Amino acid sequence: MSQFDLINIYGIRKDEAFQVGHDAEKDLRRNSMIGSITVGLSSGSSGNRGIFLVSEKERAQWVASILSRVIGLSLSQRTVAFFLRANSELYESVRSKLLKFTYYNIFDPLEQHWKNLLTTKPDIIVAQPSVLIRLIEISNIEALPWKVEKIISVAEVLTIEDSKRIEVWSGTTIDQVYQCTEGFLAHSCKNGKIHWNSDSILVEKVWLNKMQYKPTITDLKRSTQPIIRYEMNDILTQGKCDCGLKSDVIHSIDGRSDDVFEWMNNETKIVLFPDFIRRTIIFSHPGIVDYTIVKELVYLKLWIDGPDEAFDAAKNGLKKLLESKGINTKILKSASPWRADNGKKKRVINLAAESK
Helix, strand or coil, X not given: CCXXXXXXXXXXXXXXXXXXXXXXXXXXXXXXXXXXEEEEECCCCCCCCCXXXXXXXXXXXXXXXXXXXXXXXXXXXXXXXXXXXXXXXXXXXXXXXXXXXXXXXXXXXXXHHHHHHHHHCCCEEEECHHHHHHHHHXXXXXXXXXXXXXXXXXCCCCXXXXXXXXXXXXXXXXXXXXXXXXXXXEEEXXXXXXXXXXXXXXXXXXXXXXXXXXXXXXXXXXXCCCCCCEECCEEEEECCCCCCCXXXXXXXXXXXXXXXXXXXECCEEEEECHHHHHHHHHCCCCCCCEEXXXXXXXXXXXXEECCHHHHHHHHHHHHHHHHHCCCCCCEEECCCCCCXXXXXXXXXXXXXXXXX
């Protein structure tokens, strides 16, 4: 982003692009366009909001990929409920005679959105896992009262426990889209496995261990804002699939390297990946509905949605995990979950890394 003005081929200035994207999010302008170029803002998971630029040709390519690989082609008219931070010409491009697109702002009351969903009964719902979980809670019912064709998870890490809960409620499996400022990177196949879009994305892997890596991305089709050997800070686990697609497989998106917990023990760096922390908490007690754990400079702060004994079980499980690594730190009880300003939900948060 610091070289945004030089990198994009149209010489669009960063401050102008950011202002256009920001004003569009706040409904202060009619669209998010600079000439024929679409401007979008990422939600800033890593603390800094990214800006992306898309030309008309790139927008058409994105729509084609989303329709063929995610939504699916059909001659029947279908309705799509799209939960987003802000609408965009990029997403509006999906609209067609056979696809009715309805935008739901995630910052508006979800209670009203649920009432609208009951009326419109969309065939496809596209939303963050945290939004879907909140809709389940608001609905206060065990199963969605209409047949939905697809649930598509976007923007956040979809955990196994959230996936199972959403699938039981919706009566369908969940498709995933792995997309960020760097582009449309991967999607789930018929087996539910996430595949890289290897025909348009070149992935170089920086291995952290035998199974986990950080991807370095080169987009082979985008030129308005070239993405060339861009090192992401997501942590991914290598996977396998027998669906027939030849593209490489992601077993899981384990979180961001920013949220890896680190300690020093006798000049040795001790590292705990988010997925280890998540599993320790979730498997510690069956009564745990939700949680957040925050690492500050010295302490851990743990919030558990569940009975008192669930908090104690999670705390004890974490203490055992930490002690097995030679780490001795306090785990404090938090009265409320950690909230992000960007609308995304995170359960494992390293504020110590953000304060550096």
